[in-house]
Amino acid sequence: MSTDTSPATGIADSAAYVVRRPHRSSFLTLRGLRHHVLRWGPEPDGTRPLLVMVHGWMDVGASFQFMVDAFHEDRSVVAIDWRGFGLTDSTPGDAYWFPDYLGDLDALLDALSPEAPVDLLGHSMGGNIAMSYAGVRPQRLRRLVNLEGFGLPDTAPEMAPARLASWLDELKETPSLKTYDSVEGVAQRLMKTNPRLSADKAAWLAPQWSRRGEDGRWHILGDPAHKRTNPVLYRKAEALACWSAITAPTLWVEGSETQLSQWWGDRYPREDFEARLAVVKDLRRVTLQQAAHMMHHDQPEALARAVQDFLG
Numbered sequence: 687m688s689t690d691t692s693p694a695t696g697i698a699d700s701a702a703y704v705v706r707r708p709h710r711s712s713f714l715t716l717r718g719l720r721h722h723v724l725r726w727g728p729e730p731d732g733t734r735p736l737l738v739m740v741h742g743w744m745d746v747g748a749s750f751q752f753m754v755d756a757f758h759e760d761r762s763v764v765a766i767d768w769r770g771f772g773l774t775d776s777t778p779g780d781a782y783w784f785p786d787y788l789g790d791l792d793a794l795l796d797a798l799s800p801e802a803p804v805d806l807l808g809h810s811m812g813g814n815i816a817m818s819y820a821g822v823r824p825q826r827l828r829r830l831v832n833l834e835g836f837g838l839p840d841t842a843p844e845m846a847p848a849r850l851a852s853w854l855d856e857l858k859e860t861p862s863l864k865t866y867d868s869v870e871g872v873a874q875r876l877m878k879t880n881p882r883l884s885a886d887k888a889a890w891l892a893p894q895w896s897r898r899g900e901d902g903r904w905h906i907l908g909d910p911a912h913k914r915t916n917p918v919l920y921r922k923a924e925a926l927a928c929w930s931a932i933t934a935p936t937l938w939v940e941g942s943e944t945q946l947s948q949w950w951g952d953r954y955p956r957e958d959f960e961a962r963l964a965v966v967k968d969l970r971r972v973t974l975q976q977a978a979h980m981m982h983h984d985q986p987e988a989l990a991r992a993v994q995d996f997l998g
Contacts, residue, residue: 703886706755709748709765711773716793717786722747722773723794726754726763735805735828736798737997739765740791742810744908746772748894749809752887753982756990766794768812770909772894780857780911783918787815788822795826805997806934807831809982814838814925820936821928829997830934833989834944834979837962839954840922853917861910865903872896872904882977882984891983926965935968937996941977941984970996 709724724747730736739750747765754763767774769790770782777786795804806827808816813835820830841849866872873892877883883891896904946954963969972992977984 701886703752703890705751705890707757707760709751709754713773714794714797716790716797719769719775719777719790721769721775721790721794722767724748724750724765724767727760728762730762730799730802732802734761735803737761737763737805737807738791738795738798739763740806740808740812740815741765741768741771742808742812743912744771744906745809746895746907748772749891750982751890751894752986753990753993756987757994758990759994764794764798766790767907770912772907776909776911781853781914781917782909782912784815784818784916788819791815791819792823792826803828805829805831807833807993808835809833810835810979817932818925818928820934821931824931824933827934830932830936831939831993831996832936833939833981834941836946836954836959837922837925838920839950840958841919843919846919849915849919850917852915856914861913863906863908863910863913865899865901865905866896867903869893869896869898869904872906880978880980880983883980887983922962926962929962930965930967932966933968935970935996936966937970937972937993938963938966939972939974939981939989939992941979941981942973942975943978972996 707726709726712723712725714721714723739747741747741749747767750765768787770776803826806816806820808814810833813832814837816830817832817835820827866875869892872895873888876888876891876895877885896906899905946956946959974981974985974988974992977988981989
């Protein structure tokens, strides 16, 4: 069997990934920061809700390309790069705060769909942001899709001194992310992190996920300050107060190969998560086979079907 070599990465594969629905890039200033906005499909005309998609930690909006390509019909879709990721400005100062993501999302909807409710989809960190937002602004959403936004293990007040001390110590250091000598190295990193990611998709995603710097090396498009310890404790009770206020029909999607213990060990048992999800009033669930946390890369066709079936 003959193979081609991707011009972007040099990775040999049976064929380069072919984009069916190219995205259009633009920029919006939201709360003083220049945000990168990706758009697919026709411009909204009021006949059906805008679909807004928000990515996870150390990811970019272009990561949804494979799922959008798998949709069986065109619709108006928007994704953003969160502050400090992709082509969006980094936050001023040296720290990132969860409420700022809600503020940025609220400003985005004010700009793109000020009157009509939207369909909102979030992955991982983006799923957690979407869940909180859906409880705070229930009138802004028609339907909600959460792709493995599990939340975090609960914390106790006595953890505060050590957490704050860690944050203060880390402020004295300059965080960094690994750089790569080629975009091929970035693609290899993506496949190492997610062995289910095919070479053609990795080759396409790598130049969306990184940029070549003046030093000639390829730099991940993420502010290293994201690596700092969050000094604000995660309060399960506060998160659940938001989840309980969600009124939009909600779809929970997870991969059959995802294991909570891979991130948190025994600090976040599955029973705890199931109890949290039970507070969502109108919930449907889908498990994608042969998929893990990066399901939009692992099984984009199956995910697209599940999302479209739910959104109608």
